[in-house]
Amino acid sequence: MSAEQIKNIENLIPLGKGKxxxxxxIKRFTASGQNYGSLMLSVDIVVKTPTGSEEIHAIAKAIPHSEFIQKLFNAPVTFRNEITFYKKILPMLQRFQRQHGVKEVIDFVPKYYGSRLNLKGDEDKVDQDALLLLENLTVANYTTLDRTQGFDLDAAKLIITDLAQFHAVPLAFKLKKPEVFEREIMPYLRLWVPKQRGRIYLRKKLSQLIDDIEELKPVKERILKVFDESFTPRETRETFATIVHNDCWMNNFLFKLENGKPVKSVMVDYQSCSYGSPARDIVFFLFSSVKDDVLKDHYDDLIKLYHQIFMSTLGKLKCVKTPFIFEALQQEINYEARYSQFVHVAFMLYPIFIPKAEVRDITEHDAKMMLSHKIPEAQKRKFVFIVNEFIKRKWI
Structure with missing residues (x-):
């Protein structure tokens, strides 16, 4: 898939009679460093209608040619899963909400226009002609924020509110319709885990980073112990288990601003969704993407806000709320922070803080390139902050 051509684009969108x-x-949409798992193209379409014409402004998400990126993100599986999320799972969840009298259904997801796995109509194969067509939110004045700066309190509150609903609605669906959830949703929720060779390389990079930061050397063994434990297979704890996004970092949130203040957020990139604890998203989002001073002063407030919205959403869907008390959520957060999210956050800092001069196009990515740039001081400071916060909370 190139920036100059999309084959058979006229067959992608169901336009309706007379259109x-x-x-x-068509042109490239994202700059280098904004998106790592897919090729993003902007598509501006003119549609002739019986009464005139209309325009569709879309984003086409395609599989990159890079074999490394395809393997890293398990593209044949994750691309199909993301298409299924937009085409099938999200509408199912929204219908479920409406059936329970909820008027303000999940609305923090871009509009879906159309998709395909290939040009042959083969439902078993994802190839280079696979495409997902979504609303271009920038036309509606949505924008991403500086990934190196982190979100302020207003932005963090918007996202925490959306995450609580994103987790609570499918959890309620699972509780109310367990057989449908198992049959229609679970097959598309697979957690990606690095292979053994990749883990060895990541451990080496983490060890080198610690050696380069004097104040972390005394806790090096504790940090590496947490790294090793992160890859120990663990059974899913069913109480809170729901759809988890798994990639809640700066570039996957867009905001509409009014007078410079975020008033509405949209979450994108559902290719990595899995079944598991919502605490995965909570911890990863807060520690990868929120300003340090906001976390220091408002961490507890943000967790309480999440729980309030989570419980309110379950209540509107007429679910029993007893198993989901605040203390139970805290236990989930403590568990996931300790056993899964420290490594996740630590290595997300590499793409967040990679110097602009060293950012490469998606077609040039490989494992060494993504982790071999000289570590900026800002990344080191953030890593030290994360380690100290995890130690303070007894997660390390």
Missing amino acids: KMVNWK
Whole structure:
């Protein structure tokens, strides 16, 4: 898939009777460093209608040609899963909400226009012609924020509110319709785990980073112990288990701003969704993407806000709320922070803080490139902050 052409684009969007796609313009959408797992193209389409014409402004998400990126993100599986999320799972969850009288259903997801796995109509194969067409949110004045700066309190509150609903609605669906959840949703929720060779390389990079930061050397063995334990297979704890996004970092949230203040957020990139604890997303989001001073002053407030929205959402869907008391959520957070999210956060700092001069196009990515740049001081400071916060909370 190139920036100059999308094959058979006129067959991607169901337009309805009397409408016909007559013109379109395609170009690269994201700059290097904004997206790592897929090729993103902007598509501006003119549609002829019985009464005139209309425009569709979309983003086409395609599989990159890079074999490394395809393997890293398990593209044949994750691309199918993301298409299924937009095409099938999200509408199912929204119908479920409406059936329970909820008027303000999940709305922090871009509009879905169309998709395909290939050009042959083969439902068993994802190839280079696979495509997912979504609303171009920048046309509606949504924007990403500086990934190196982190979110302020207002932005963090918006995202925490959306995450609580994102987790609570499928959890309620699971509790109310367990057989449907198992049959229609679970097959598309697979957690990606690095292979043994990749883990050895990651451990080496983490060890080198600690050696380069004097104040962390005394706790090096404790940090590496947490790294090793992160890859121990563990059974899913069913009480809170739901759909988990698994990639809640800066670049996967867009905001509408009013007078410079975020008033609405949208979450994108559902290719890594899995079945597990919502605490995975909570911990990863807070410690990878929120300003340090906001976490210091408002961590407890943000967790309480999450729980409040989570419980309110379950209540609107007429679910028993007893198993989900605040103390139970805290236990989930403590567990996931200790056994899964420290490593996740630590290595997310590499793409977050990679110097702009060293950012490469998605077609050039490989494992060494993604982790071999000279570590900026800002990344070191953030890593020290995370280690100290995890130690303070007895997660390390």
